[in-house]
Amino acid sequence: MNVLTPRHRRHVLTAPSVPATVTLARRTGEQTWAAWGVNPSHTMLGPALLILTELVTNSVRHAAEASPTLDVIYAHADGVLAFAVHDRHPFLPRFVRGAAPHGHGLELTAELVAEHRGVHIARPDIDGAGKTVWITLPL
Template sequence: MASVPTARRIVRSKLREWGWESDGERARDVLLVLVELTTNAIRHASKPGDVVRVLVDETDGYCRIEVLDSRPDLPLLAVQADGDDEHGRGLLLVRSLAHAMGEELAATTKKVWVSVRIADVLARPRCL
């Protein structure tokens, strides 16, 4: 993905294609998680020229967002951010919206994934 806005536009379009309202509350949760994870990967886990990949799929009413970067260390979860802090709440916010969340490390890469509930009914699997 070239940028966070590009990733957001593509995923919003994919949600719409899958039949989810792209401006509904749960779709907004998916997009917020996407933006936070992608921004963190670009800002904290990559350098110029690195590739950050975003994968999104939907199965049985859950949307799974995966962000892969080239830094094999775990993301730091802020324990507490002060009221005036401009940073430090992103992963806390992601965790509050997530049904499930995890990280997978390899020798030179990391994948952070989050599953967000977007429907109360079972749906057929779809991939991006």
């Protein structure tokens, strides 16, 4: 069971699946994590925001027709920064390093997560009609 303690924090942004949401999600992440005490100049924050931007961009580009809104979940606990993007498109992305010739979004995401000793997972919704992509990075 995943139990949040007082040291665990979580915030959810629900927004339309439109290009402007990419910037909104990034700014919300910056502001939320800063409010929780994550130093804005922490070396992990830049890669985390880039990965977040890639995930939200993918959702907006590829899932908007099936998912008019998306959720971005921001989380923080001692030594961990986590975030997720949920949409209602059934395609589960595969994070394969070195698979795309020009640094496409999922390849870039896989590279950054691995480089920073993080974890990524894509989980289908119970009904199979959507998914959540979670990223966890050590602080």
